[in-house]
Amino acid sequence: MERRKLMEISEALASSEVAALCFLCRDNVSHLSEVNDAKVLFSRLEERDCQNPEFLHQLLHTIRRNDLLSLLKGNRQNVEETDANPIGKLSNYRVMLYQIYDETTKEDLQKMKFLLNDKIGRRQMDECSTALDVFVELEKVGLLSQSDLQALHSILMEVNRQLASTVEQFAQGAPVEAASPPPARPLNGFQHVNNSPLESISETGASNDGGHFPSDAETNPEPSSLSDQTEYYAMNHIPHxxxxxxxxxxxxxxxxxxxxxxxxxxxxxxxxxxxxxxxxxxxxxxxxxxxxxxxxxxxxxxxxxxxxxxxxxxxxxxxxxxxxxxxxxxxxxxxxxxxxxxxxxxxxxxxxxxxxxxxxxxxxxxxxxxxxxxxxxxxxxxxxxxxxxxxxxxxxxxxxxxxxxxxxxxxxxxxxxxxxxxxxxxxxxxxxxxxxxxxxxxxxxxxxxxxxxxxxxxxxxxxxxxxxxxxxxxxxxxxxxxxxxxxxxxxx
Structure with missing residues (x-):
């Protein structure tokens, strides 16, 4: 990757965007908490063989800086199967957390910090200025990981159920589409998936024997009609x-x-x-x-x-x-x-x-x-x-x-x-x-x-x-x- 283009990208990024990129890269590169310069981040990625155009494209697309993707053109064509390299692949878990951060209001953040005071500590919570900071603190104390989303889900159910639904979709294996506008993408139904990190949580946060999220669409384990298996609600009757x-x-x-x-x-x-x-x-x-x-x-x-x-x-x-x-x-x-x-x-x-x-x-x-x-x-x-x-x-x-x-x-x-x-x-x-x-x-x-x-x-x-x-x-x-x-x- 040309350093001139990396320089252009780094100069175009705001400090909040650099912080978001560092969060997204936490599974690929360690010790990024003090990094506030995109050039330093790119150097760290290079040291870990992660600085390929495909990975950078995923990062910029996730934070909605599609205006910078043109700087990567001509480089991506030479990349072969970079997704097969776990070091150079953006984590769906990180993307899911970023989506929650991106949709979190100031009021949501204050509620989240208040609820976590007794679990993490008031001083640490006071230092958190974004939801991404909160997620990092949760990971530090072992309350959040890709295989353990229960604490996060429980908190979001009290803060904003729309945010909690993002965790539910991820836990049930729904594909994570970075930077997709929420209104254009319908929510997936909550169906049980074996080994789901949330399989013991019910709608209220308590366990349930079914091991899945109950929804208004579930009255029995079998689909009521073929249309239930499609992406569209059936509108076949007159009157509707x-x-x-x-x-x-x-x-x-x-x-x-x-x-x-x-x-x-x-x-x-x-x-x-x-x-x-x-x-x-x-x-x-x-x-x-x-x-x-x-x-x-x-x-x-x-x-x-x-x-x-x-x-x-x-x-x-x-x-x-x-x-x-x-x-x-x-x-x-x-x-x-x-x-x-x-x-x-x-x-x-x-x-x-x-x-x-x-x-x-x-x-x-x-x-x-x-x-x-x-x-x-x-x-x-x-x-x-x-x-x-x-x-x-x-x-x-x-x-x-x-x-x-x-x-x-x-x-x-x-x-x-x-x-x-x-x-x-x-x-x-x-x-x-x-x-x-x-x-x-x-x-x-x-x-x-x-x-x-x-x-x-x-x-x-x-x-x-x-x-x-x-x-x-x-x-x-x-x-x-x-x-x-x-x-x-x-x-x-």
């Missing part, structure tokens, strides 16, 4: 299932104002999911008790001939919950729990989509438009018509069962916005992007669509504030929604 819309506009308590514009959301959702081939059921102005009762009643349905379930809730809300018209709350867990496989076996392994248009707190998000100021101008022209769906309710939690997708209009603690004439910002953008994907020749999956919804909504400015939607999911396959044949829908 029911789409429930709960639309609360008028409220019985003065603290919760009328939600003007929500009828536009109802019409958009009704039209869209009817075209997708769902039977749409609309409920208007339900109290909290009525919301629970209607959802439990729908859960008694036989879903054997259904492909999926969709539930849309349009109401005021607060963190972790939505309001009934009486001002009482229904937690997000209460919305989803009636449809888990324990209660509805005929929905096991089938996608359950929940879209929630409601505030999740009283805070306004601040931020800056990434590109032009056009969204700001549009928002300012209609600023007198924009409202929020906030309410004064305490925190709740959300269950994390397989094959669920929870599309939230906003992140926790923050407000969402609604135009009193044209409908809510989130629902209208969601319908727009789903319609767009339905006619896309290549067929876009639901997570790609929701990523685009995130981008478009976050560009706007509403009441001098921002809005950031948040999808949460435990889907185990790719879901693509297409417009159904209109004649079939009418006949059904």
């Amino acid at each position: 299932g029911v789409c429930v819309i709960i639309n609360n506009e008028e409220f019985l308590v003065k603290e919760l104002t009328k939600r003007g514009g929500t009828q536009a959301d109802e019409r958009a959702l009704d039209s869209l999911f009817s075209k997708f081939g769902f039977q749409v059921i609309v409920y208007s102005n339900l109290t909290a008790a009525e919301i629970r009762r209607e959802l439990k009643d729908i859960a008694t349905r036989n879903f054997s001939e259904d492909d999926a379930l969709v539930v849309c809730v349009l109401s005021h809300g607060a963190k972790g919950c939505v309001h009934g018209t009486d001002g009482e709350t229904v937690s997000l867990q209460e919305l989803t729990q009636p449809f888990t496989s324990g209660f509805v076996p005929t929905l096991a392994g089938k996608p359950k989509l929940f879209f929630i248009q409601a505030c999740q707190g009283k805070a306004f998000q601040t931020g800056f438009l990434p590109w032009s100021s056009k969204p700001r101008e549009v928002a300012e022209d209609t600023r007198n018509q924009v409202e929020t769906d906030a309410g004064p309710i305490p925190d709740e939690t959300v269950a994390s069962d397989a094959d669920f997708l929870l599309g939230m209009a906003t992140v926790p603690d923050c407000k969402s916005f609604r135009n009193t004439n044209t409908g809510s910002i989130y629902i209208q953008e969601l319908c727009k992007q789903l319609r767009r994907s339905a006619v896309s020749p290549q067929g876009e999956d639901i997570l790609t669509v929701l990523t685009r919804v995130n981008r478009e909504v976050s560009r706007g400015v509403f009441l001098n504030a921002k809005q950031m939607p948040q999808p949460k999911y435990t889907l185990t396959k790719t879901l693509i929604l297409r417009f159904a044949d209109e004649d079939q829908v009418k006949l059904s």
